[in-house]
Amino acid sequence: NLDYSIQKGKKLPIIEKSRTRLIDIEAITHLQCDGYVTTIHLIDNESISVSKLLKLFEIGLAEFGFLRANHNTIVNPFHIREILSSFGKKMVRINNSLIILAEEGHICLNVHENLY
Numbered sequence: 001n002l003d004y005s006i007q008k009g010k011k012l013p014i015i016e017k018s019r020t021r022l023i024d025i026e027a028i029t030h031l032q033c034d035g036y037v038t039t040i041h042l043i044d045n046e047s048i049s050v051s052k053l054l055k056l057f058e059i060g061l062a063e064f065g066f067l068r069a070n071h072n073t074i075v076n077p078f079h080i081r082e083i084l085s086s087f088g089k090k091m092v093r094i095n096n097s098l099i100i101l102a103e104e105g106h107i108c109l110n111v112h113e114n115l116y
Contacts, residue, residue, distance in 0.1 A: 004078040029079040070102035
């Protein structure tokens, strides 16, 4: 079982033009990329876009339990609220977002199911 308490009190520095924001890791629900821009989605529905590759976030957040869901999305399994299966596709719901899991993303589903 994963221990998500390691996220508590930890910050992710996000460098924007003239400032560095410190984002609570436990508040991050998922990250999505579109080319070279990654959007960080937070529990309060705020989103922050930065010019940084998703792969770099994946490496830095892996120790906190974040997992690759599909080619352009990393999820924080702590925030998964629903697991769905429809027409052969598996999906997870985080806040108001429905994220389709790629075949390799099914590991995310299996890990989350083991939490119960």
